[in-house]
Amino acid sequence: MTINRKIVLKKSPEGIPVEGDFELLEEEINGPGSNQFLSKTIHLSLDPYIRGVITGRHIYSEKVNIGDTIVGRTVSEIIESNHPEFKKGETVLSSNGWQEYGISDGEGVRKLTGHQGKLSTALGIMGMPGLTAYAGLMVYGEPKEGDILVVSAASGPVGCMVGQIAQIHGAKAIGIAGTEEKCKTVKDTFGFEECINYKTENIDQRIKELCPDGVDIYFDNVGGETLDIMTKNLAYEARIVLCGFMTQYNLSSPPPGPNLGPIVGARATIRGVVVYDHYDKQDEFISKANQWLEDGKIKYIEDEAIGIEKTPAQFCKLMRGENFGKTIVTM
């Protein structure tokens, strides 16, 4: 008879989770049913998104309720199988969660045949964090020779891959991390040009020193104040890739101010428009707009004051939002 040790949710965390929110239970395990296999967990991955799953805020996973085993991706070895495609002795990437054994019907399970290096990397740099870094950087960040990339949580599996892949593509990588030891590793092990310790250094000042012409790609894993600072240090046509919101996962309600979390959920794009960039469209626009006016497809309204002396009052009204239509002064 085999005993499975598992960790269940004891109570819903408030703020940063504490050990007392969890409970270790033991249970006998049954063998696999038909078309199932039983695997023994080798490595369990712990990721920040699990905090959202526990609270029911992670829109891609079902909520973990009180008494449920916490979910999580695992590298495991199949020890008993009634499944035609999975054999005893095979090593797989599965989702056993926080327990020593797991039963699976094979859905979403990937065999680790031919995996290079340590098995545990299938949970990190060669797994979902690695793919997150790769896809986010290559699809949205578009690193080019000579670009300056900044990535937060730079010593984590996403951050270290973002910086390394960017460097492989000719970009210069600057990290942001929270201890001297992390910063040292980011530079010495991952080869980043610099790493800013956000707990002891002024990010804004350091970025301005290191990137006087601004940052071409900011890959954001944290949100909050760091994101705010980085938006003020962008190079022309910079790309921000929103990936993680570590500063928000422990909050019970969203932070004040524009919370960019929903931008990620919606796969939305934010662009700014400055009309001075688009004078090449002036002729096209005027010719179309003339036609639209003529066809009665376009209407307009004006808020007109007469006489130069009315200008200040008319402007103050505009700035109080009390104007109605295009505000002009006619002499």
Add this chain to the structure above:
Amino acid sequence: MTINRKIVLKKSPEGIPVEGDFELLEEEINGPGSNQFLSKTIHLSLDPYIRGVITGRHIYSEKVNIGDTIVGRTVSEIIESNHPEFKKGETVLSSNGWQEYGISDGEGVRKLTGHQGKLSTALGIMGMPGLTAYAGLMVYGEPKEGDILVVSAASGPVGCMVGQIAQIHGAKAIGIAGTEEKCKTVKDTFGFEECINYKTENIDQRIKELCPDGVDIYFDNVGGETLDIMTKNLAYEARIVLCGFMTQYNLSSPPPGPNLGPIVGARATIRGVVVYDHYDKQDEFISKANQWLEDGKIKYIEDEAIGIEKTPAQFCKLMRGENFGKTIVTM
């Protein structure tokens, strides 16, 4: 002898400008010098960006100092000319600013020959606000048949053009404005499907009723809370076009939270990344990453705990940001 009446800055506004911040002065005017012309202002445009110019926050214009005539675009008639390309009697789009007469060397001046409709529209829907609407919507908003577009400051020259041009391209337009009268005009004159009065209605609730599947394009002229609400009501792959920040122009310091103003200045793009969208890149990534690992181009670090019973402590450490590298538990 002709007297020019002009409005100069008397003191720098704090918050919403008041008339006392400005002063009306009279002066004699001189005729144009060589290669210059003198024009009489017909219409003067008042635009919110002028508030930023006065404070020196508008990065595209020189600051207006105390005693300076306030700047602004004008439609004017040339009444005396020593310029070979501009003739007496011609009507031009110029930048006389807040005064009845202006002298110009012709730089940035456009002749209004062939202008359709009222001359004053050259300052509004046929001018810079119109082009802003057109370029922002067509280049970044990409309206398609059936899209739902929401635009704030919908009765203004940018907003009303955004909604009308979107409708010409088959999108459904919903406006946000600040009075019943504005909302009525947005619907009755500009043909928008609906218009939300943000002063009396709950924007979030109304948008959820009107667009249960979310908004495809949000064209933002105001920033602040409205932008925040709209980020939570986006359809999949929505586009946000940041154009104006009416809620911020009167502030003396930037608002708390991520201030998106600099995104516009940098012409930056913000995208979110969700790894689940990118499984098609999994094979490509793993094959490349295997090669990079083999070539020693990629390093990694792990923060490993041993034993299922260590899982809660290891997770809490991760959520306190005290982990270092990819956090795993090995059984």
